[in-house]
Structure formats: C-alpha cells, structure tokens
Amino acid sequence: MKKFFAAIISALILTTAVAFAGGPPQYDTPYIGNTLRGTFHYRDCVSVWEMWVEHQYPLNSVEEAYQKGFNPCKNCRPDIPRP
Numbered sequence: 646m647k648k649f650f651a652a653i654i655s656a657l658i659l660t661t662a663v664a665f666a667g668g669p670p671q672y673d674t675p676y677i678g679n680t681l682r683g684t685f686h687y688r689d690c691v692s693v694w695e696m697w698v699e700h701q702y703p704l705n706s707v708e709e710a711y712q713k714g715f716n717p718c719k720n721c722r723p724d725i726p727r728p
C-alpha cells in the first residue's frame with residue numbers, strides 16, 4: 646500500500662513538473678525553435694513538449710531557423726527533409 650501511494654505522489658509531481666515546464670507547441674509553424682538552447686525542432690518532437698512556453702520560437706522554414714542562428718535538434722533532425 647505504501648508503494649501505491651508513493652507511485653501516485655511521484656506521478657502527481659511528474660505531471661505538475663510537466664505542466665509548469667512545458668506543453669504542446671504554442672505555434673502552428675512546422676518548426677519550433679528553443680531560444681534557451683539555440684536549437685530548433687519539428688513541432689512534433691518530444692523536446693518541444695519539454696520546452697518552456699517562453700522559450701518556444703515559431704519558425705516557418707529550416708532556412709529561417711539557420712538565419713536566426715538556431716541549430717538542428719539531433720533527435721528529430723529537422724535539417725533532414727521528411728519523405
């Protein structure tokens with residue numbers, strides 16, 4: 646029973662942390678930049694959800710991302726066009 650409560654409490658802490666730290670992409674653009682880390686992502690990259698809303702930056706193209714000084718994410722690879 647103790648374990649059960651511990652699991653519920655850690656789940657609560659986790660959801661609260663996610664709620665304060667990030668959320669869904671705030672913009673409709675195909676790419677989202679991270680102004681804190683200087684990286685940019687496909688809007689469906691998990692990193693966008695972990696990103697603070699304040700750090701999200703809308704990007705319409707890879708060219709625009711490079712112009713603004715963002716580097717491509719190494720996980721979702723927005724620099725490689727999707728088929």
Ligand SMILES: [Zn+2]
Binds near residue numbers: 719
């Ligand atoms: Zn990414």
